[in-house]
Amino acid sequence: MPGARPRRSVPRARLGKVFAPYLLSLPAGLWLLILFLIPLVVMLSLSLQSCNNATGACVMTWHWAEFGQQLSLYHSQLLTSFYFAGAATVIDVVVSFPIAYWIAFYGGNKKNFFLLMLLVPFFVSFVIRTVVWSFILSDQGVVLGTLKHAHLLPQSFHVLATGYAVVAGLAYNYLPFTALPLYVAIERIDKRVLDAAYDLYASKRQAFMNVILPLTMPGLFAAFLLTFIPALGDYVNQQVLGGTSDTMIGTVIQNAFLTNLDYAGGSALSAVLMAVALIGIFAYARLLGSTAIEEYL
Amino acid sequence: MEAALPAIELTGVIKEFRTGHDVVTAVRELDLTIAEGEFFSLLGPSGCGKTTTMRIIAGFEEPTAGTVSLHGRDVTGVPPNKRDVNMVFQSYALFPHMNVFENVAFGLRRRNVAKDEISRRVNEMLTIVNLDGRSHRRPRELSGGQQQRVALARALVNKPRALLLDEPLGALDLKLRQAMQVELKRIQREVGITFVYVTHDQGEALTMSDRIAVMNEGAIEQLASPREIYEHPSSRFVAGFIGTSNLLAGKASSVSGGDAVIEVGAGERIVVGTRDLAIAPGTELELTVRPEKIELSAERPAGPGCALRGTVTEVVYLGTSTSFTVTTTTGADVVVFQQNSALAGDLASRGDQIWLSWQPAHSYLIGQSAPG
Numbered sequence: 276m277p278g279a280r281p282r283r284s285v286p287r288a289r290l291g292k293v294f295a296p297y298l299l300s301l302p303a304g305l306w307l308l309i310l311f312l313i314p315l316v317v318m319l320s321l322s323l324q325s326c327n328n329a330t331g332a333c334v335m336t337w338h339w340a341e342f343g344q345q346l347s348l349y350h351s352q353l354l355t356s357f358y359f360a361g362a363a364t365v366i367d368v369v370v371s372f373p374i375a376y377w378i379a380f381y382g383g384n385k386k387n388f389f390l391l392m393l394l395v396p397f398f399v400s401f402v403i404r405t406v407v408w409s410f411i412l413s414d415q416g417v418v419l420g421t422l423k424h425a426h427l428l429p430q431s432f433h434v435l436a437t438g439y440a441v442v443a444g445l446a447y448n449y450l451p452f453t454a455l456p457l458y459v460a461i462e463r464i465d466k467r468v469l470d471a472a473y474d475l476y477a478s479k480r481q482a483f484m485n486v487i488l489p490l491t492m493p494g495l496f497a498a499f500l501l502t503f504i505p506a507l508g509d510y511v512n513q514q515v516l517g518g519t520s521d522t523m524i525g526t527v528i529q530n531a532f533l534t535n536l537d538y539a540g541g542s543a544l545s546a547v548l549m550a551v552a553l554i555g556i557f558a559y560a561r562l563l564g565s566t567a568i569e570e571y572l
Numbered sequence: 573m574e575a576a577l578p579a580i581e582l583t584g585v586i587k588e589f590r591t592g593h594d595v596v597t598a599v600r601e602l603d604l605t606i607a608e609g610e611f612f613s614l615l616g617p618s619g620c621g622k623t624t625t626m627r628i629i630a631g632f633e634e635p636t637a638g639t640v641s642l643h644g645r646d647v648t649g650v651p652p653n654k655r656d657v658n659m660v661f662q663s664y665a666l667f668p669h670m671n672v673f674e675n676v677a678f679g680l681r682r683r684n685v686a687k688d689e690i691s692r693r694v695n696e697m698l699t700i701v702n703l704d705g706r707s708h709r710r711p712r713e714l715s716g717g718q719q720q721r722v723a724l725a726r727a728l729v730n731k732p733r734a735l736l737l738d739e740p741l742g743a744l745d746l747k748l749r750q751a752m753q754v755e756l757k758r759i760q761r762e763v764g765i766t767f768v769y770v771t772h773d774q775g776e777a778l779t780m781s782d783r784i785a786v787m788n789e790g791a792i793e794q795l796a797s798p799r800e801i802y803e804h805p806s807s808r809f810v811a812g813f814i815g816t817s818n819l820l821a822g823k824a825s826s827v828s829g830g831d832a833v834i835e836v837g838a839g840e841r842i843v844v845g846t847r848d849l850a851i852a853p854g855t856e857l858e859l860t861v862r863p864e865k866i867e868l869s870a871e872r873p874a875g876p877g878c879a880l881r882g883t884v885t886e887v888v889y890l891g892t893s894t895s896f897t898v899t900t901t902t903g904a905d906v907v908v909f910q911q912n913s914a915l916a917g918d919l920a921s922r923g924d925q926i927w928l929s930w931q932p933a934h935s936y937l938i939g940q941s942a943p944g
């Protein structure tokens with residue numbers, strides 16, 4: 276008999292329903308709080324403090340000018356970073372779009388195998404991969420050495436220690452972060468929609484421009500963020516492959532913290548980088564039409 | 573006056589798919605001529621090659637052998653975007669990132685039609701398919717029936733010379749499907765273009781088509797009008813696939829004047845037309861009788877008709893009619909439909925001994941029995 280159930284259980288069940296979502300979001304919430312929000316607040320507060328370089332002791336001085344000073348000191352490194360990360364992202368999109376497209380459309384039942392092939396190099400540590408690139412690109416290495424030996428390149432030609440090498444390294448290291456979101460987006464497209472486009476008189480190019488590309492936009496947006504943002508703050512590629520003239524902002528921040536022990540300066544510079552990146556992303560989302568993006572996410 | 577060119581003509585079309593080491597023959601030796609303005613249906617069970625045939629006509633698949641002509645022009649090898657036919661896909665395949673208007677306008681835009689003409693024709697077409705006021709909706713904001721009509725409008729707005737519809741109503745529930753059948757028929761009359769309609773639903777094919785091709789395992793079993801297909805199925809497969817039919821097997825005992833007498837059991841004889849088939853006495857044959865052509869009676873009816881005796885084993889009330897299953901003395905189960913008209917009383921109940929009878933013209937020879 277349903278009426279015989281104890282009454283108490285009803286409100287208890289309801290309480291459970293009310294709290295369940297909060298309980299479920301607790302791990303994620305704690306994660307965000309401890310590993311993101313607290314460090315962020317600490318960093319922002321550090322950038323307003325003044326530190327004694329010798330002792331490392333810091334006192335809050337509400338030194339707002341720090342941000343402006345850092346920006347004017349390092350704006351050229353900031354620009355270089357945007358320039359390199361942007362170039363690497365563009366290269367990655369251009370290179371991985373055909374790869375992702377091919378796997379999604381023609382991979383058949385070997386799709387997962389091809390994706391794995393794409394990822395295999397990335398089982399090797401980030402730093403080691405980059406160091407290997409410095410061997411490959413070195414002045415008398417496998418590539419340049421051979422070409423120079425065959426007199427296809429002048430002896431003075433070099434790639435290592437230039438911006439090109441840094442961009443190549445960034446593009447190589449972040450390729451999966453572009454290829455995978457693109458693959459997911461293309462894979463989700465109903466292939467019959469392409470048939471429909473051809474049926475409605477679209478040429479191959481028109482079908483691509485009017486159907487495939489718009490349907491890939493959300494993936495393109497994700498790919499851009501996942502590649503550009505980490506590349507922007509990267510310092511390994513620049514230090515291993517680059518020269519001394521094209522310093523990226525990541526290197527400056529790293530030096531501030533680890534070499535100069537200038538915690539306030541490093542924090543302020545990080546905050547500036549974050550602010551500039553956020554403004555850029557919002558502008559970019561606006562440009563692409565954020566409503567269109569939301570619809571697919 | 574020269575004869576009008578057929579809208580669609582397939583000659584000797586074969587399609588083989590290679591998957592690894594396997595070769596699947598989806599279509600074998602298909603010859604098909606569809607007239608201008610015809611409502612033509614391809615009917616058959618799932619996997620019999622209907623979609624493949626359709627995709628060959630549209631140009632998505634190239635035939636392994638044979639040719640495709642549209643209005644007298646050989647289009648074999650011409651890509652789909654250069655063919656003057658449009659397709660309504662099995663799952664609609666609407667463009668999810670475009671609204672209803674943009675979906676319907678897609679074909680016209682690719683053909684560089686002027687802007688105001690596009691908007692005039694799209695709106696006109698949306699009115700025809702009862703979708704005015706929905707032009708700014710996205711496909712996923714529409715019901716199944718509405719999406720179906722967008723797919724139809726998107727194809728029809730281009731005024732193709734033939735429209736190919738691949739199970740267009742397959743995803744709709746029964747009520748909506750029946751409404752859309754009427755709607756489709758109306759639209760076809762209104763626009764007057766050739767419809768090639770793929771379905772596995774025999775009722776749908778029978779009610780809508782001018783002619784039906786019944787397909788089985790990549791080949792056409794019978795191509796005829798709905799009435800001919802229903803009343804005179806040419807094979808056991810067609811008889812079994814279209815409606816309910818009773819199969820009786822027997823041996824020809826005598827043949828004279830276009831009629832054969834078939835012995836279907838010990839001393840039980842049935843008369844059937846020979847359909848100009850050369851039948852020698854002694855040949856094993858199969859014939860079919862439709863359930864609604866059979867009369868039930870308590871006594872053996874007088875006259876020259878066919879009659880069998882049996883026991884009622886099942887009675888199912890169907891509303892407008894009642895279905896009786898009778899196990900005859902020959903051993904075969906025979907299904908009989910009787911209208912529940914005002915005059916009909918209780919005809920029989922389970923366990924009753926009863927006589928079945930029908931006119932010789934209603935038994936139809938479908939060929940030699942399958943061996944074994």
Ligand SMILES: Nc1ncnc2c1ncn2[C@@H]1O[C@H](COP(=O)(O)OP(=O)(O)O)[C@@H](O)[C@H]1O
Nearest residue numbers: 589591596598617618619620621622623624625
């Ligand atoms: N692209 C393909 N590759 C391999 N086999 C296919 C392909 N398309 C269809 N087939 C096979 O051809 C046969 C006919 O399929 P189809 O034309 O889709 O049948 P229907 O539309 O009548 O259900 C099936 O056996 C199917 O498995």
Ligand SMILES: [Mg+2]
Nearest residue numbers: 622623662739
């Ligand atoms: Mg099909």
